Amino acid sequence: MIRLTLEQARELAQDILRSNGFSEPHVQAVTATVLAGERDGCASHGLYRLLGCVSSLKAGKVAADAEPEVIDQAPSIVRVDARGGFSQLAFQAGLPVLLAKARDSGIAALAINRCVHFSALWVEIEALTDAGLVALACTPSHAWVAPAGGTQPVFGTNPIAFGWPRSGRHPFIFDFATSAIARGDIELHRRAGQPIPLGWGIDAQGQPSTDAAAVLNGAMLTFGGHKGSALAAMVELIAGPLIGDLTSAESLAFDAGSRSSPYHGELIIALDPRRFLGEDADRHLGRAETLFASIQGQGARLPSQRRYEARGRSAGQGVQIPQALYDDLRALIVAG
Ligand code: NDP
Numbered sequence: 268m269i270r271l272t273l274e275q276a277r278e279l280a281q282d283i284l285r286s287n288g289f290s291e292p293h294v295q296a297v298t299a300t301v302l303a304g305e306r307d308g309c310a311s312h313g314l315y316r317l318l319g320c321v322s323s324l325k326a327g328k329v330a331a332d333a334e335p336e337v338i339d340q341a342p343s344i345v346r347v348d349a350r351g352g353f354s355q356l357a358f359q360a361g362l363p364v365l366l367a368k369a370r371d372s373g374i375a376a377l378a379i380n381r382c383v384h385f386s387a388l389w390v391e392i393e394a395l396t397d398a399g400l401v402a403l404a405c406t407p408s409h410a411w412v413a414p415a416g417g418t419q420p421v422f423g424t425n426p427i428a429f430g431w432p433r434s435g436r437h438p439f440i441f442d443f444a445t446s447a448i449a450r451g452d453i454e455l456h457r458r459a460g461q462p463i464p465l466g467w468g469i470d471a472q473g474q475p476s477t478d479a480a481a482v483l484n485g486a487m488l489t490f491g492g493h494k495g496s497a498l499a500a501m502v503e504l505i506a507g508p509l510i511g512d513l514t515s516a517e518s519l520a521f522d523a524g525s526r527s528s529p530y531h532g533e534l535i536i537a538l539d540p541r542r543f544l545g546e547d548a549d550r551h552l553g554r555a556e557t558l559f560a561s562i563q564g565q566g567a568r569l570p571s572q573r574r575y576e577a578r579g580r581s582a583g584q585g586v587q588i589p590q591a592l593y594d595d596l597r598a599l600i601v602a603g
């Protein structure tokens with residue numbers, strides 16, 4: 268393992284993205300996301316993702332200088348056309364309008380279209396909980412996951428993230444793939460030559476497997492059997508056809524074997540408790556604290572608790588990544 272300060276990790280990400288020709292707004296937006304992932308102990312969506320950023324660019328599957336277009340679609344709906352660029356900048360472009368609409372109407376949605384998407388969703392959810400809003404986000408990916416009872420990939424890993432703002436505390440946030448695990452995690456197991464647990468996927472013959480490479484070439488499985496399968500289908504629908512964008516199967520077809528990051532849409536919904544509750548907002552938000560206390564009071568942890576603890580540690584100690592990943596990342600920097 269090699270240790271980097273957060274500043275060194277930031278410079279590494281920026282050098283890779285800038286030297287490969289991404290525009291400065293994309294350099295900053297993507298760096299912020301992968302740095303946040305590494306800082307929070309989410310290795311599958313940290314610096315590792317820069318490998319995919321560059322390979323997607325080389326395959327002609329992401330626009331390096333795309334300028335997102337913000338479209339005021341309806342009183343409670345803002346749309347952002349990412350124009351083939353990474354999703355992060357499109358989210359940033361739509362965020363002020365989403366906040367204004369949610370505060371105005373109590374509930375609003377941001378639909379991002381035509382984006383290349385590889386990031387963890389909690390980064391975006393935190394932008395909304397920081398503004399005092401309740402938030403929900405989901406996105407398809409590539410068709411890698413078999414439906415419960417089947418063996419052929421249909422769904423993406425289709426994450427769902429939810430956030431709840433808390434006064435004076437980190438927000439309550441969960442963010443997980445509807446597959447048993449994110450694909451990025453299986454890729455990291457393959458890179459490290461480690462087996463994966465049974466239940467994450469099946470090989471190309473439909474047999475349960477602990478071989479990461481075999482599962483990546485076969486099919487991943489949903490979490491929670493038919494329940495994860497139905498949630499994955501919901502994500503395909505509301506972050507696909509509902510917003511006029513691609514399903515995971517369509518994204519994979521668009522990829523045409525280039526193994527680039529998925530290309531599709533994302534749906535983000537924001538709810539303003541102060542609009543729902545008026546003067547009673549603080550009283551009811553306080554009742555949520557009773558719920559959280561009853562979870563933690565028996566020794567269970569809240570989702571994101573591990574992440575916030577990692578964030579605290581990284582602030583002082585920096586981050587650690589495998590030497591092989593560091594070498595692969597350094598090799599991406601184009602000498603100027
Ligand atoms: P996990 O299965 O590790 O689950 C993650 C969530 O569950 C986190 O909120 C985590 O909190 C929480 N959690 C884990 N263990 C516990 C526990 N014992 N008690 C309470 N909460 C717990 O993650 P996934 O592999 O499913 O997803 C990882 C990331 O991958 C997500 O951020 C997701 O957005 C991203 N992803 C992105 C995709 C895309 O298309 N852009 C596709 C698929 C995934 P904590 O972090 O604190 O451990």
Ligand code: PYC
Nearest residue numbers: 385408424449450451
């Ligand atoms: O880890 O499943 C994943 C993933 C897909 C797209 C971005 N991350």
